[in-house]
Amino acid sequence: MSFHGKITTTAEASRTAAPAHTLPVYDARRLTDGEGTAMIVLDDKTYQLRITRAGKLILTK
Structure with missing residues (x-):
């Protein structure tokens, strides 16, 4: 497989591309209330x- 486009760094992409929508962000330590689970x-x-x-992080059923 070959790639013939410009390689863009994450920093460059965040400056030039407008996000389609904002994803929610959760702090895992706050989710676990300091207990770790x-x-x-x-x-x-x-x-x-x-x-x-x-x-x-481990997610189990």
Whole structure:
């Protein structure tokens, strides 16, 4: 596969491209209320969001 366009950095793209819409932003530490774990419900299914000691996020069903 080849690419024949200009490579744009993220900083350049954010200056030149208008966002289609603004996405909501959530702070995972606030979601977990400082405890490192939160429950998230989607369509009657419950998921667990966990912050690991290494600062990674894990979402499990």
